[in-house]
Amino acid sequence: MFIVKRAADLQKITENQGHIGFVPTMGALHRGHISLIEKSRDASQLTVCSIFVNPTQFNDPQDFIKYPKTLENDIYLLEKAGCDVLFLPEVSEMYPEGILNIRQYPIGYLDTILEGLHRPGHFNGVCAIVHKLLQTVNPNLLYLGEKDFQQCLVIQQLVQNESIPVEVQICPTTRLPNGLAMSSRNQRLSESGKELASAIYRNLKKIQANWQNESFSILRQQALNALQEASFETEYLELADANNLHPLSDFDASKLMVVLIATRLEGIRLIDNIKIPLS
Ligand code: AMP
Numbered sequence: 001m002f003i004v005k006r007a008a009d010l011q012k013i014t015e016n017q018g019h020i021g022f023v024p025t026m027g028a029l030h031r032g033h034i035s036l037i038e039k040s041r042d043a044s045q046l047t048v049c050s051i052f053v054n055p056t057q058f059n060d061p062q063d064f065i066k067y068p069k070t071l072e073n074d075i076y077l078l079e080k081a082g083c084d085v086l087f088l089p090e091v092s093e094m095y096p097e098g099i100l101n102i103r104q105y106p107i108g109y110l111d112t113i114l115e116g117l118h119r120p121g122h123f124n125g126v127c128a129i130v131h132k133l134l135q136t137v138n139p140n141l142l143y144l145g146e147k148d149f150q151q152c153l154v155i156q157q158l159v160q161n162e163s164i165p166v167e168v169q170i171c172p173t174t175r176l177p178n179g180l181a182m183s184s185r186n187q188r189l190s191e192s193g194k195e196l197a198s199a200i201y202r203n204l205k206k207i208q209a210n211w212q213n214e215s216f217s218i219l220r221q222q223a224l225n226a227l228q229e230a231s232f233e234t235e236y237l238e239l240a241d242a243n244n245l246h247p248l249s250d251f252d253a254s255k256l257m258v259v260l261i262a263t264r265l266e267g268i269r270l271i272d273n274i275k276i277p278l279s
Pocket of ligand 1: 025031148175
């Protein structure tokens with residue numbers, strides 16, 4: 001695997017390489033990230049992974065400072081998975097004009113709800129870095145994880161607005177055996193916290209299993225109560241149209257729906273989602 005820090009060196013490797021698959025990450029890699037690498041490897045001639053902890057998408061400075069860094073293990077996992085190129089840029093490479101006055105992207109509605117509402121500026125930072133990375137890597141296929149459901153919609157909109165010639169592939173969430181969605185932030189949970197955190201998916205599954213028998217507001221309240229009893233502090237638990245995240249006050253069988261949650265355990269903010277009906 002080639003490991004490069006500079007865009008110009010990356011472009012020397014990627015030019016004339018045919019079909020390129022790209023997996024952008026912030027490192028602290030786990031099986032969820034690796035599942036994206038494997039999908040790219042199977043569909044592309046060259047797979048590029050980037051690791052860049054993007055400062056402009058952190059609305060909480062402590063979250064940025066404490067973001068886990070495990071580069072040696074990341075390189076080991078990527079080599080084992082058959083990744084061809086690891087792009088490891090410095091902040092100055094991605095933001096030559098600095099990080100303070102980045103371009104504002106027209107995110108619109110998606111910036112006013114759920115993650116957008118609770119993390120001001122987050123999606124603008126995501127758009128800034130994904131746009132820059134796509135211009136640098138110039139891939140044919142971009143692999144994203146459905147765990148970050150709203151982020152997938154924001155990036156699909158970015159690709160459309162900026163007319164970026166890339167196909168977006170959305171990949172299913174990889175989970176621990178107890179159901180907890182794999183996340184780099186899980187590393188900051190205690191062992192008992194990791195076990196307790198499985199309640200997030202368990203409660204989402206309960207809503208999914210009962211959507212035809214009970215109203216969303218009742219199922220939502222039951223889930224919120226169960227999570228509160230297990231000492232979670234939930235930021236949101238909402239039902240929306242899976243195609244555009246327009247809010248739904250109750251289940252609507254004519255639509256593909258999604259339930260999305262952000263909740264804190266041991267001070268760590270965790271997100272997850274589940275589609276209804278099952279897909
Ligand atoms: P991150 O490093 O958290 O920014 O994630 C990089 C990419 O991996 C994003 O497209 C995420 O949605 C995706 N990803 C993160 N966790 C998972 C998971 N558990 N399963 C599948 N994809 C994931």
